[in-house]
Amino acid sequence: MQNNLSIEEVFNTPQKKLAFFQNLILVAAADKVLDNGEGTLLLLIGDKLGLTPADLMPLVDNLSVLSFIIPEDGLQKTLELQTLVQMTMEDGELHDREYTLCLEYAERIGYGKSVLDDMIKQFSTGPIQD
Template sequence: MATQTSFDELLNTKQKKLAFFQNLILVAVADNYLDRQESDFLVNIGRRLGLTEEDTTPIADNLPLLSFIIPDEGLQKTMELQTLVMMVLQDGNIDNNEYNLCLEYARRIGYSKDTLDEFINELSKS
């Protein structure tokens, strides 16, 4: 995953941080269940981003209305896809809905299914 420095550099506005967090939540709840590992992962990412509960509550309250927000920068797109895959791997079970959302994101940023599968293979080993 990206280093802390590049994480902070890429997500250098509150809007970028909230968009990234929204993308993560969408994948986390794709299987209609948020387990402890996924919840902890979200909390840790939220802390790293400096987001408060006040910042993130509107996202959680409006989930059915939300969709992916695709970043403009290439490096940010890659880092987000890696983090989305990490979210999917949190509970040790890759749900079809989670996988398909990651695939949708990957395709929207110009990556193939093979690239997504490579990320999953690499990140599941770590």
């Protein structure tokens, strides 16, 4: 059931790219700290999507009023949730606010807490730091 589409093929319109990146920024900024790993992951994904600083400035400037944009495509939903979980685990800590946002997203796309928790376990390859 694994589909081998690239991130560029899944997020193939400017609207999908910006919505995905908006969702990532919301989770990355949830703990009010953007650490190096999170920043690097954002830059990597932004670059893969072909987003420019001019594309992203409206998101950054309006961060306090942004909310999740839920995609319609099932593959896109799953890929986004996996990437959101990866973002939350990037600093080695799972902050309450990050978890709450991921759970909100998971529930809005029709997944439950158990699916989210399973994804978190998959990304928890090393010891979590306190």
